Amino acid sequence: xxxxxxxxxxxxxxxxxxxxxxxxxxxxxxxxxxxxxxxxxxxxxxxxxxxxxxxxxxxxxxxxxxxxxxxxxxxxxxxxxxxxxxxxxxxxxxxxxxxxxxxxxxxxxxxxxxxxxxxxxxxxxxxxxxxxxxxxxxxxxxxxxxxxxxxxxxxxxxxxxxxxxxxxxxxxxxxxxxxxxxxxxxxxxxxxxxxxxxxxxxx
Numbered sequence: 001x002x003x004x005x006x007x008x009x010x011x012x013x014x015x016x017x018x019x020x021x022x023x024x025x026x027x028x029x030x031x032x033x034x035x036x037x038x039x040x041x042x043x044x045x046x047x048x049x050x051x052x053x054x055x056x057x058x059x060x061x062x063x064x065x066x067x068x069x070x071x072x073x074x075x076x077x078x079x080x081x082x083x084x085x086x087x088x089x090x091x092x093x094x095x096x097x098x099x100x101x102x103x104x105x106x107x108x109x110x111x112x113x114x115x116x117x118x119x120x121x122x123x124x125x126x127x128x129x130x131x132x133x134x135x136x137x138x139x140x141x142x143x144x145x146x147x148x149x150x151x152x153x154x155x156x157x158x159x160x161x162x163x164x165x166x167x168x169x170x171x172x173x174x175x176x177x178x179x180x181x182x183x184x185x186x187x188x189x190x191x192x193x194x195x196x197x198x199x200x201x202x203x
Contacts, residue, residue, distance in 0.1 A: 027055040027088035030097045035111060038099070042106045047085065047099060054085035054099075056142060060192060061156075061169050063102045078103075084192065086139040089113075096143030112140050122149050123178035124185045129199060132187065136194045141173065141187060148173035148187075157190050166191075177201075 030051050037050050060082040080103030087097040100108035124145055131144050154170040168191035175185040188196040 027090055028052065029055070029090035029093045030087035030095070031093050032095075035095075035097060035109075038106070038109060040106050040109065044101055044104050044106075047106060051085075051087065055088040056086035056139070057083065058086070058138065058192075059083050060100075061167070084138070086142060088139075089143045096139045098137050098139035110137060110139070112137070112143065122176060123181050124175035124183070125181050126183075129183075129185060129197075132194065132197055134194050134197065138171075138189055138192055141194060145173075145175065149176040150174035154188075159191075 034051050038047060062079045063082045064077050064079055082100070082102050084101070085099040087099075089096045094113065096112050098108075098110045098112075099106055100110075128145050132141060150173075152172050152174070154172055156167040157170050159166045159168055169189075171189045173187040173189070175187075177184050182201060184200045186196075186198045186200075187194055188198075
């Protein structure tokens with residue numbers, strides 16, 4: 001189930017500093033009642049008071065907002081810090097919820113059904129690998145595959161749309177081979193969505 005309210009903030013992202021924190025303890029997720037209480041425009045503080053700390057928090061660079069007339073927009077652009085909160089799926093509530101903030105206010109809410117069990121061991125089994133698709137959000141991948149063995153920030157990639165250029169933060173997740181599944185899986189994200197999935201056998 002997705003909920004995509006319109007976002008008035010321009011989608012141009014410029015990477016200032018990219019970091020994320022994946023909690024070691026079991027995910028506490030987000031129950032349906034708390035999900036229904038969350039609305040676009042809320043502050044981070046309001047969301048935290050309703051939902052509690054997220055299972056995953058990631059900085060996504062900055063977003064630029066345009067205010068004023070078209071003629072004056074260049075002079076009126078404001079850089080807003082962008083970040084995402086992700087509440088992972090649990091047995092009691094099998095949905096992964098991703099909240100996007102810009103300038104400390106909630107701009108997007110996405111809730112996705114868990115389609116595969118979170119593996120307890122490191123690595124990535126073949127069944128879960130098949131469930132991953134390009135275009136998925138980081139939250140969806142984490143909900144299906146669990147935290148990666150390795151995570152690396154790869155700078156930015158530029159996307160051109162019309163006359164506008166957007167800088168999208170690039171990150172990779174790597175799931176290392178195990179005895180049960182001797183494959184290395186590398187997932188590449190740009191702007192928080194999967195752009196490439198690679199799986200190589202360990203020799």
